[in-house]
Amino acid sequence: MFTGKRNISQCLRLVEEDQAITSPAAKLPYYPLVVKRGRGAIVEDVDGNTYIDFLASAGAINTGHCHPKVVEAIKKQTEELILYTSVYMYHEPQIDLTRELLAITPGDFRKRAYYGLAGSDANDGIIKLARIATGRPKIVAYLRAYHGSTYGALSMSAVSLPMHRGLGPLLPDIYHVPYPDTYRTPFPGMTEDEVTDFALEQIKIAFTTNIPPDEVAAIVIEPIQGDSGLIVPPVRYMKLLRKLCDDHGILLVSEEVQQGFGRTGKWFGIENFDVVPDAIVMGKAIASGLPLGAVVARAELLEKWQAPAHLFTAAGNPVCCAAALATIDVIREENLLENASRMGEYIKGRFLEMQKRYEIIGDVRGIGLSIGVDLVKDRQTKERHGEAAAKICYRAWERGLLLSFFSGSVLRIQPPLVLTKEQADSALGIIEESFQDFYEGDIPDSIFETVKGW
Template identity: 55%
Template sequence: MNYEKCNEVVTRDSKVYPEFARIPYYPLAIKEGRGAIIEDMDGNKYIDMLSSASSLNTGHCHPRIIKAIEKQINSFISYTAAYTYSEPLVALGEELCKITPGNYEKRVVFGLSGSDANDGMIKMVRAYTNRTKIVSFIGSYHGSTYGSMSLSAISLNMRRKIGPLLSDIIHIKYPHCYRCSFEKDEVNCNLECLNDFRDSLNTYLPPEEIAAIVMEPIAGDAGLIVPPHRYVKELYKICKENGILFVSEEVQQGFGRTGSWFCIEHFGVEPDIVVMGKSMASGVPLSAIVARKEITDSLGPPAHLFTMSGNALSCAASLETINVIRDEGLLARSTELGNYAKKRFEELKEKYEIIGDVRGKGLSIGVDLVKNRKTKEGNKDAAAKICYRCWQKGVIVIFLASGVLRIQPPLVISKEELDKAIDVIEESIIEYMSGEISDSVLAVAKGW
């Protein structure tokens, strides 16, 4: 493969773009994308198993979404919703109220990134409850603004040298059954991890001071961890018993990724707030906070707005994204292809010791690579080498946490493309195990 043009972009990039703004895996510079296929600057083609970090659920350049964007551009691109009104914003707000879980009167606040949506959410939960403390989870990534970074607990470099961050954010352990801290399994588990949290509420963390618990219903960047159904139910119950708001953070798992509009729907609880972003406008910047009306009523104007919030272009793209997901049955497709992919990875797990766990919902799947099945110690080097080899072989996949392959292709991926990508992942695993991938890769594919 020739990477001349890609390498040239990478060299120029190093002179303008700071290292701290990227998590490196391989020198991919994109020229174009269609569906689940990316072409780089040198004409090399790849199957996309990452969907731009789960922000292209409808795939690259969906013709209907391009058409909707073109139509909007030809009338007006943006006029600030801070001072004026726009029909696309209203229409999208109406749609989002319909598709988000929660049978109550809602309001929708727009932004441009998952990060800013989390900041807006923090303002709302504090204002509404008149409480300051917020509980989130260790390992979580909620964004790069001060508020969302304060909620996050994934990387020391994100917190070094920049403090103080927001105070009164409490981080608890995400329920991770594969690496259960209490060494329980499904049969003998009594939700000891949740009892740990209950202990906190009885000893040093007054529940009446907690404004909200912010939970990703699948912990994305923490390693695609699926919590037990009853954990979410019980945590929700604790919230309701103590006047604590339950926030479903759906920036990564929302908009069809897991086979439902929002991942929390799998758990049968009704969140007070849903935070979303990434895929909602198929790559055009847009985020939203959908909340109970009484929660949004607790802030006065102009408590949370950006000049470009809910701009007409993003809203038009998002409305058509919703139509495409509906018309092409992408929720059912995510479930169907997700079950199929999981089955294939389970088969690989039977064959290769290095795969310790396969988990996920719909097309949001984590393949956990381990050094040893007994200790379950993550195998980050293996993950880095395998992802790099996949890139060389024409498949875009990255790893998270201590060595979890992130499998999140566009929901429009064909079964043939999915099969081919999994075949390439298998080949790369085999080549890793036979020592064919050099250590020099580790200097490039650094990951998180």
């Protein structure tokens, strides 16, 4: 019987007030946590309770909370200049950042960048850019992908009914094809190669029936499909997709808002597949929590659209750019790519061990510190175990770990990349205790009044 409940009275009071006065449309809560401060991989609530963070603010805090170098860069820049719109003028932090982004993105060709305020509008820009640069109207995206909440990004998304219901009409000429899922395979028992062939075949069938390939501007793919539960595609699929794009003059866009900036142990997730895309979309972790989105693409594409095709007053503002430059420095200086790989392998290994003991762990997958642990009611049918996911996350929070799930049943393991081995061990200990609590029936159904989640 779990007896370690913490005092969360201030949290509860503030949550109640928030729920009474803010729009519910932007809330998918897991537990009543009001965050007060964060340092590294630890956050503290307004009641003074501390938690290890396995969510990193939805993958936006790769350098850890309030990294001193990032804080210093932000402070310094705010004292100098907070905003002068780069639509009309120029500023050094943005020029410096662009130089860095062009250097760290894959592709031995001439590149350029554009900026926005978030992952969503960066994706809207991709739709515009692809259409203008190719003169073709159609975009192919993936079923079960999330690309953001603005109308363009939403039109490319296909992950949640409430996200779409009543909001149409969306952007026309955007099509969705199946992502190659090697766990919940299209037909039972398919091998990785069969999944690859099947998923590519779906595009090829569409190309001979309802989507003329010479009208397709771009295929937009996440190198690991995030919000559907961290689905890792086969390397062969990604390589053949690149070839399919080349065969038809279609742009390949790697949507790295969630997987980019070091999370997979490389700067960008697509580098794990030895594939070079024509454009990379960035957001979330790029500025360690300040609002910034960016796209780096082949220069000749960006040279085809003209002002004012895509601009925002505060996009790429000096403070966010300074934070992004500091973020890049920290990732380099503290070898966070290596740490993401090392910690990721360690955590994945520990979950694979747990899988031998807990029947409900159906699959453990991921690259670097982007790991999904898929909970199932039955390993044969792979039926999602939403109850277990919700209860285990809730209990983990009660025990001092921020753990969340998406796709109804997949534990989301995306801590800051500064996570230490000691923190990983403590967090895994809490997860294991929470599994035991679940097996012993010690987590009440009343948690469902609070837990919504993805």
